[in-house]
Amino acid sequence: MDSSRKSHAIVAVVLLGLLCLTVVDCRPCHQQLQDALDFPALNCRKHSAVLTDFGGVGDGKTSNTKVFNDAIAKLSEKAKDGGAQLIVPPGKWLTGSFNLTSHFTLFIHRDAVILASQDESEWPVLPPLPSYGEGSAGRYGSLIYGANLTDVVITGNNGTINGQGEPWWKKFKDGKMEYTRPCLIEIVFSDQIQLSNLTLINSPSWNVHPTYSRNIIIQDITILAPFDSENTDGINPDSCTNTLIQDSFIVSSDDCVAVKSGIDQYGIRFNMPTQHLLIRRLTCISPRSAGIALGSEMSGGIKDYVFWITGDYGSHPNPGWDPKALPEIKGINYRDMVAENVTYSARLDGIENDPFTAICISNVTISLTEKPKEVQWNCTDVAGVTSRVTPPACSALPASEKEIDCPFPEDKLPIEEVKLKTCSLAN
Numbered sequence: 001m002d003s004s005r006k007s008h009a010i011v012a013v014v015l016l017g018l019l020c021l022t023v024v025d026c027r028p029c030h031q032q033l034q035d036a037l038d039f040p041a042l043n044c045r046k047h048s049a050v051l052t053d054f055g056g057v058g059d060g061k062t063s064n065t066k067v068f069n070d071a072i073a074k075l076s077e078k079a080k081d082g083g084a085q086l087i088v089p090p091g092k093w094l095t096g097s098f099n100l101t102s103h104f105t106l107f108i109h110r111d112a113v114i115l116a117s118q119d120e121s122e123w124p125v126l127p128p129l130p131s132y133g134e135g136s137a138g139r140y141g142s143l144i145y146g147a148n149l150t151d152v153v154i155t156g157n158n159g160t161i162n163g164q165g166e167p168w169w170k171k172f173k174d175g176k177m178e179y180t181r182p183c184l185i186e187i188v189f190s191d192q193i194q195l196s197n198l199t200l201i202n203s204p205s206w207n208v209h210p211t212y213s214r215n216i217i218i219q220d221i222t223i224l225a226p227f228d229s230e231n232t233d234g235i236n237p238d239s240c241t242n243t244l245i246q247d248s249f250i251v252s253s254d255d256c257v258a259v260k261s262g263i264d265q266y267g268i269r270f271n272m273p274t275q276h277l278l279i280r281r282l283t284c285i286s287p288r289s290a291g292i293a294l295g296s297e298m299s300g301g302i303k304d305y306v307f308w309i310t311g312d313y314g315s316h317p318n319p320g321w322d323p324k325a326l327p328e329i330k331g332i333n334y335r336d337m338v339a340e341n342v343t344y345s346a347r348l349d350g351i352e353n354d355p356f357t358a359i360c361i362s363n364v365t366i367s368l369t370e371k372p373k374e375v376q377w378n379c380t381d382v383a384g385v386t387s388r389v390t391p392p393a394c395s396a397l398p399a400s401e402k403e404i405d406c407p408f409p410e411d412k413l414p415i416e417e418v419k420l421k422t423c424s425l426a427n
């Protein structure tokens with residue numbers, strides 16, 4: 001009797017001790033999170049946890065791959081009960097690839113850096129995407145990966161995701177990659193995705209790759225990659241519907257935004273176009289590539305175009321692509337753009353016997369470098385109209401007699417109508 005009472009007392013003391021410890025431990029991080037209490041998101045979550053609750057160590061050296069995966073697996077249990085958010089607090093959180101879950105928010109504090117591991121064993125190899133086919137042996141899962149999800153938010157108050165991409169760029173340059181390099185964030189077969197208020201730096205390859213997904217908002221993102229990095233595209237919406245990309249700043253060695261729909265026969269067989277895409281208020285610095293590229297896996301070369309549209313996929317992963325399987329590309333409007341220090345304004349190539357039509361470009365001012373190309377607009381198999389464009393466009397895109405503003409669809413895209421809610425970190 002006595003001894004059992006004693007053990008109860010001991011249990012109570014230990015429990016109290018743990019509670020105190022928890023409170024003491026968390027006070028600094030909660031204080032630091034105070035100034036980041038409100039943020040806009042598709043949905044707010046009922047449950048909230050901090051990475052350190054799951055044993056995360058933010059010293060920049062300890063791997064947190066298991067911590068992230070375990071934390072998110074645990075929080076996925078809340079999906080049907082109002083969802084959960086995971087807060088990445090100040091610190092340097094080294095991790096390999098981890099998977100997201102539905103009805104989930106990952107919030108990265110402005111003094112937090114998610115550091116991508118440079119240890120390849122921390123990156124699982126996934127099969128190729130169906131619209132890319134057997135052209136590659138496989139691909140590394142992205143640092144932050146999501147598949148078959150609904151309602152996912154990755155946000156912060158300008159927290160950082162650092163891909164530490166140097167070894168991947170080097171290995172790629174040396175032709176030593178067995179599998180396709182990982183992206184920083186890849187989300188496939190998903191619905192309702194938000195990426196906002198983040199800084200992404202030094203991605204091993206593309207930064208953001210939403211694929212076979214719909215209802216996507218990407219805004220207030222800063223993407224930085226050195227000019228000599230390899231294919232560090234900014235945002236590549238791929239076979240996606242209803243996507244809004246806005247208010248972002250991208251410095252890249254490659255395209256800032258590249259719109260894709262798979263490759264050749266795989267892309268055609270998969271038959272999932274990118275549609276209803278709105279890109280606005282994008283600042284792009286890309287000395288080697290395009291601001292916004294419509295096209296696919298074209299092999300290398302110095303590009304440096306403001307506009308680059310290509311129907312000619314310069315490289316084909318496998319023989320057997322069907323040159324007669326032509327996409328219908330029309331109704332692409334650009335307006336109100338300013339570009340500086342440009343060597344080559346536009347390379348617009350439609351497809352022979354399948355011109356890209358109804359292109360409209362208005363109010364675009366392109367200032368050229370000291371040594372620009374002689375021919376600024378190089379167009380084949382395209383048709384459309386321009387207005388107030390300097391330098392003047394090619395004859396396939398004549399200036400309209402009357403000044404016009406290229407219409408943006410009067411009826412808004414459904415994604416523009418989405419109202420973000422004001423969510424809070426305190427729960």
Ligand SMILES: *[C@@H]1O[C@H](CO)[C@@H](O)[C@H](O)[C@H]1NC(C)=O
Nearest residue numbers: 069098099124126141145147
């Ligand atoms: C993450 O998802 C991929 C693809 O579905 C899977 O291969 C991998 O095992 C998952 N990782 C974890 C830790 O669950």
Ligand SMILES: *[C@@H]1O[C@H](CO)[C@@H](O)[C@H](O)[C@H]1NC(C)=O
Nearest residue numbers: 130147148149188189190212
């Ligand atoms: C995700 O959805 C796709 C398309 O519906 C399906 O082919 C695939 O098997 C699903 N993957 C998982 C891991 O459920």
Ligand SMILES: *[C@@H]1O[C@H](CO)[C@@H](O)[C@H](O)[C@H]1NC(C)=O
Nearest residue numbers: 038039040156157158197220
């Ligand atoms: C997100 O970025 C926008 C634009 O810079 C800013 O107005 C807003 O306050 C930011 N939100 C958070 C939570 O930091």
Ligand SMILES: *[C@@H]1O[C@H](CO)[C@@H](O)[C@H](O)[C@H]1NC(C)=O
Nearest residue numbers: 157158159198199220222224
């Ligand atoms: C976010 O951080 C990046 C990198 O430090 C910086 O360039 C950018 O201006 C910041 N954005 C905001 C809205 O504070």
Ligand SMILES: *[C@@H]1O[C@H](CO)[C@@H](O)[C@H](O)[C@H]1NC(C)=O
Nearest residue numbers: 335336337338362363364405
């Ligand atoms: C032309 O584009 C510039 C730069 O985006 C913008 O500031 C200006 O308002 C536009 N002019 C008109 C008439 O829309």
Ligand SMILES: *[C@@H]1O[C@H](CO)[C@@H](O)[C@H](O)[C@H]1NC(C)=O
Nearest residue numbers: 287304340341342343369370
């Ligand atoms: C213009 O671009 C060239 C490279 O093409 C670069 O050397 C130069 O610094 C740039 N100038 C400005 C003002 O950005």
Ligand SMILES: *[C@@H]1O[C@H](CO)[C@@H](O)[C@H](O)[C@H]1NC(C)=O
Nearest residue numbers: 347373374375376377378379
């Ligand atoms: C237009 O682009 C094609 C393909 O790069 C090139 O072969 C051709 O010489 C270019 N034309 C001019 C006039 O620059």
